[in-house]
Every structure is written in structure tokens, then in C-alpha cells.
Amino acid sequence: MKDKIILITGATSGIGFQTALALAKMGAQIIVTGRNKTSAEESVANIKSASGNSCVDFLLADLTKQAEIRALVETFKQKYSRLDVLINNAGLVEPIRRLTEDGVEAIFSVNTVAPFLLTHLLLDSLKASPSPRVVTVTGGDVVPIDLENLQAEKSFLSLNTYSQAKVCMMALMVEFAQREKNVAVNVCFPGGASTNMTTSIQPEMAPTILKLIWPLFKWMTRPDNGKSAAKASRSSVYLASSEDVEGMSGKYFNTNCKIVEFPTFVMDTTTRGKVWEAVVHVSNFVG
Numbered sequence: 001m002k003d004k005i006i007l008i009t010g011a012t013s014g015i016g017f018q019t020a021l022a023l024a025k026m027g028a029q030i031i032v033t034g035r036n037k038t039s040a041e042e043s044v045a046n047i048k049s050a051s052g053n054s055c056v057d058f059l060l061a062d063l064t065k066q067a068e069i070r071a072l073v074e075t076f077k078q079k080y081s082r083l084d085v086l087i088n089n090a091g092l093v094e095p096i097r098r099l100t101e102d103g104v105e106a107i108f109s110v111n112t113v114a115p116f117l118l119t120h121l122l123l124d125s126l127k128a129s130p131s132p133r134v135v136t137v138t139g140g141d142v143v144p145i146d147l148e149n150l151q152a153e154k155s156f157l158s159l160n161t162y163s164q165a166k167v168c169m170m171a172l173m174v175e176f177a178q179r180e181k182n183v184a185v186n187v188c189f190p191g192g193a194s195t196n197m198t199t200s201i202q203p204e205m206a207p208t209i210l211k212l213i214w215p216l217f218k219w220m221t222r223p224d225n226g227k228s229a230a231k232a233s234r235s236s237v238y239l240a241s242s243e244d245v246e247g248m249s250g251k252y253f254n255t256n257c258k259i260v261e262f263p264t265f266v267m268d269t270t271t272r273g274k275v276w277e278a279v280v281h282v283s284n285f286v287g
């Protein structure tokens with residue numbers, strides 16, 4: 001991985017941090033993104049010292065703010081002539097429905113719109129790589145896509161809104177894979193891990209099924225100093241680095257790095273087209 005340039009979102013903690021660390025240990029040039037300068041600097045310093053790789057940098061953007069995403073991409077293009085791997089890892093759950101400054105629901109904004117916008121805006125940089133890859137991290141449950149409730153306009157339950165946002169993201173990535181034949185675009189499921197995200201989940205954010213096993217969920221997501229997050233980074237690291245997946249695109253990999261079927265809603269071309277249109281619309285995408 002020595003000559004590879006890898007941009008990874010949400011690498012200031014959890015699975016993203018562990019993914020960045022593992023790829024830095026392989027010798028890749030890593031650019032982590034974060035929304036907070038202090039924690040981004042801390043992550044860079046920790047990755048450098050734990051990997052012995054000094055080619056680690058950071059770029060800042062709050063991924064709920066489209067202007068900041070666009071500015072991040074511009075800065076990236078000024079500094080780097082190509083991008084070999086984009087890892088859309090950042091994810092967000094919040095307890096209450098909130099609209100961003102762009103007027104987009106925040107969970108949908110980070111889990112669906114941001115990966116779409118970053119992938120689109122970085123396509124030129126990716127195409128300058130001899131073997132470009134986009135890896136996007138999914139999560140949550142397999143839920144149907146309700147096109148009338150993409151931004152929880154009708155109903156909001158944090159983890160359901162999150163799950164639907166991830167399914168929508170998967171639909172977008174399948175669409176990218178079909179449109180961009182020269183860029184490998186894949187999705188992976190990391191598996192459960194104790195991270196800031198999972199420890200922030202409260203019963204009122206969860207569907208009934210999770211409430212029923214609440215003590216077990218809390219036990220499974222108890223703090224473990226990044227051990228489970230490191231394990232959960234395996235599928236991202238595999239998709240970013242392995243020769244085994246060279247040339248593969250439009251696939252969904254589970255936590256054990258095995259190809260599995262996408263949810264049926266993702267493979268429905270009509271639904272996919274409508275999600276694509278909706279996200280193009282909210283991201284004010286031109287070009």
C-alpha cells in the first residue's frame with residue numbers, strides 16, 4: 001500500500017480511527033477527516049506514533065455542512081494529484097430530528113448525502129488513480145425505503161431513520177458502481193463495536209426489538225479500549241487494500257469480508273433512481 005493515497009472520513013474515533021491506523025501500518029498515505037481540529041490533530045498524532053508512518057494528514061469538514069464538504073474537496077485537490085481510495089466511514093445517530101444549515105435532516109445528511117457528495121466531487125481525483133476504490137460503511141437494520149419519509153418528514157425514530165439512511169446510501173453506491181465502470185465502488189458492514197456512536201444510544205432512540213434486549217446491547221457495547229472497533233475495521237481495510245477484490249464493484253461485503261446480497265430495496269431500480277434523484281436534489285449537485 002506504500003504508494004496509495006487514502007482519504008477516510010470520521011477517522012477521529014471508533015472504527016474509522018482503527019481503519020486509518022491499520023492502513024497506515026501498511027504504509028499508505030492517510031488523510032483523515034474530522035469536524036474538530038483538536039481531535040483530528042490528536043488522531044493524526046496517535047496514528048503516526050502507533051504506525052511509525054509519518055505520512056498522515058487531516059482535513060476538516062462538518063459533514064452536515066455541504067459548503068464544508070465542497071471546501072474539503074477543493075483543499076484535497078490542491079494538495080494531492082490523485083486519490084486511490086475513498087473510505088466513506090463517518091456515521092451519525094442523534095436522539096432528535098434536526099435540520100442542518102442546508103435544510104436536510106442531519107442523520108440523512110451524514111449517512112447518505114455526504115458519501116454521495118464526496119464520491120461525486122472526488123471522481124476526477126479517483127479517476128487519476130490507476131486502480132481507484134470507494135468503500136462505504138453501512139450499518140443498522142435492513143429496513144424498507146419509504147420515499148415519502150427519507151428525511152423523517154412523517155416519522156422519526158433515531159435508529160430507524162439511521163437504518164433507512166444507510167439503505168439509501170447502499171442504493172446510491174450500487175448506482176455509482178453501475179454508472180462509473182472505472183471506479184470500484186463497494187459497501188461493507190463492519191459488525192457491532194463499542195464506539196462513541198453505540199455508547200451514545202439511549203432506549204428512546206431504539207426500536208422495540210432493541211429495547212427488549214437492552215441490557216444485552218449495553219453489555220455488548222461496553223467500553224473495550226477500541227478492541228471491537230479494531231475488529232470491525234476488518235472489512236473496510238480488506239476492501240481498501242486486498243488484491244482479492246481488484247476489479248470487483250457494486251458488491252456488499254459482510255463483517256467477515258464475504259460477499260452477501262444487498263437488501264431487495266437496494267436492487268429495485270425504480271426505488272434506486274428515486275433515491276438518487278432525491279439526493280441530487282438536496283445536495284444541489286450540478287455537474
Ligand SMILES: NC(=O)c1ccc[n+]([C@@H]2O[C@H](COP(=O)([O-])OP(=O)(O)OC[C@H]3O[C@@H](n4cnc5c(N)ncnc54)[C@H](OP(=O)(O)O)[C@@H]3O)[C@@H](O)[C@H]2O)c1
Nearest residue numbers: 010012013014015062063089090091139192193195196197
Ligand atoms: N459501532 C457499531 O456497532 C457500528 C455498527 C454498524 C455500522 N457502524 C458504522 O461504522 C461507522 C463508524 O462508526 P463508529 O461506530 O466508529 O462510531 P464513532 O466512533 O462515533 O465514529 C463516527 C465518526 O464519524 C464522525 N462524524 C459524525 N458526524 C460527523 C459530522 N457531522 N461531520 C464530520 N464527521 C462526523 C465522528 O466524528 P466526531 O469524532 O467528531 O464525533 C467520528 O469520527 C459509521 O458509518 C457507523 O454507521 C458502526
